[in-house]
Amino acid sequence: MLSRMHIRAPKDFWSGVMFIAFAAVALIASHSYSLGRAGRMGPGYFPLLLGCALVLIGLILIVRSFFTAGDRIEPMRLLPLGIIAAGIVVFGLLLQPLGLVLALLAVTVITAFASRESRPLEIAALAVVLTAFSVGIFVVALRLPLPIWPAFL
Secondary structure (H helix, E strand, O other), rough: OOHHHOOOOHHHHHHHHHHHHHHHHHHHOOOOOOOOOOOEEEEEEEHHHHHHHHHHHHHHHHHHHOOOOOOOOOOOOOOOOOOOOOHHHHHHHHHHHHHHHHHHHHHHHHHHHOOOOOHHHHHHHHHHHHHHHHHHHHHOOOOOOOOOOOOOO
C-alpha cells in the first residue's frame, strides 16, 4: 500500500517537512532548559509546546499531501534572491553615512528589481510609505538612535 502512494501536493509535503525541521531546532535548542509546570513555567516550557505544535502541523501537512491534489513547486529563481540579499547589504552599508530615509529609499528601489511586475509609481509609493512607517516606529515610537538624514545635511 505505501509503495503505491505518491505525493500529490508537493508544496504541502515540503511545507510539512519545513515545519518539522523548525520544530526539531526548537526542541534541540531547549532540551537542557527546565520545564517547570503549567502554573509556573520554566524557560523550556514554551519552546517545548511550540515544537510539539509545529510537529503536529508538519505531520498534518505531510499526510494531507498524499491525499489531496495541490500545486507543483516552481523552480527556484536565484536572481531575485540575489537582488534581495544585495538590497539588505546596501541598506546596512548606507544606514550610517546616509541615514534611515535615504537607505530605505535605496533598498526599496533595489529590491523592486527582484520582481518583473514592479512599476515605478508603485515602487515610489511603497518607498515613501515604508520610510515614513519605519521612521515613525523605530525613531519616534521606540526612540532608537538611528540617524534619519545624512550627517552632512
